[in-house]
Amino acid sequence: MLTELNLGNNTFKEIPAVVGHLELLKKLYLYSNHISTVSSEVIGSLKNLCVLNLNHNQIQRLPSEIKSLTKLQCLSVAHNRLEDIPAELGHLIELTEVNFTHNCLSALPQEMYHCKLLSKIYLARNQLDTLPEGIQALTKLQVLDVAGNKLSMFPAEFHQLRLKELYCEGNKFVQCDPKPSVLGQEVVSLKELVARFVLHEDRNKSSLIHKTLPNYPNCVTLLAKSCYCTSCLRPILTTWLECVLFINLKVKNKKKSLTVPVRALLCSSKCFNSGDKVYYSVVSQKPHHTLFTVEKC
Numbered sequence: 001m002l003t004e005l006n007l008g009n010n011t012f013k014e015i016p017a018v019v020g021h022l023e024l025l026k027k028l029y030l031y032s033n034h035i036s037t038v039s040s041e042v043i044g045s046l047k048n049l050c051v052l053n054l055n056h057n058q059i060q061r062l063p064s065e066i067k068s069l070t071k072l073q074c075l076s077v078a079h080n081r082l083e084d085i086p087a088e089l090g091h092l093i094e095l096t097e098v099n100f101t102h103n104c105l106s107a108l109p110q111e112m113y114h115c116k117l118l119s120k121i122y123l124a125r126n127q128l129d130t131l132p133e134g135i136q137a138l139t140k141l142q143v144l145d146v147a148g149n150k151l152s153m154f155p156a157e158f159h160q161l162r163l164k165e166l167y168c169e170g171n172k173f174v175q176c177d178p179k180p181s182v183l184g185q186e187v188v189s190l191k192e193l194v195a196r197f198v199l200h201e202d203r204n205k206s207s208l209i210h211k212t213l214p215n216y217p218n219c220v221t222l223l224a225k226s227c228y229c230t231s232c233l234r235p236i237l238t239t240w241l242e243c244v245l246f247i248n249l250k251v252k253n254k255k256k257s258l259t260v261p262v263r264a265l266l267c268s269s270k271c272f273n274s275g276d277k278v279y280y281s282v283v284s285q286k287p288h289h290t291l292f293t294v295e296k297c
């Protein structure tokens, strides 16, 4: 039975339909063709695929049926025209390596962090201005290549990752150029206050709110976007102020330690001013990424 098929360096405009009948196929190479569309029918039937290589084609989008490839370990779609990645990628829980180098991606689905075995992620030369929050879930991640994007900072808790290789040159990282300033009056909306109360109560498994919350799906959806204050670790729905920490990372592929901006999610000015960490607020992302500190009283 055919388990490996290399159709690279041909002139296919799509994945040949007959490939969809090779249900035992484990490795499929289609690099350097003229493929612009990926048929959902063909992709949906290759349930045993472990390796899929579509490098150097003209693919703009991957079908959501990619979720059928539950055994896929290595997905490579480098040098294409991808504008987004389907959220269904999050179903591919066996994935260890993804390569989306040299595409047109402006965002990534947060669901990508469901692929908890990912150890190598290649995203160089795209249009990413942010990475989704929650990256610390990728505890096996060793190699991250985000060079040549438009990132202004890394997501919160980025420094918890145990990266061996990080490539991040050629981005638009915020610069640490502190300017003293006076902190304005703190106003937290009623919606935010209620959300924080509900999130806090929901942590208590015996609370009334924890038991009744599932009856309010709209609230559950809204609260799913919650995060934790970097300083006090209390749950929050929205951050009080866009803040950043500058963190020294030691990565094996760099001789010197690397100082990178990491997003800090803070609940209040109290947390901004407390502890021994120096948080900076981002005042102007454009055009010069100026930052300033708020002086501590």
Ligand SMILES: [Zn+2]
Residues within 6 Å of the ligand: 229, 230, 231, 232, 233, 234, 266, 267, 268, 271
């Ligand atoms: Zn806090």
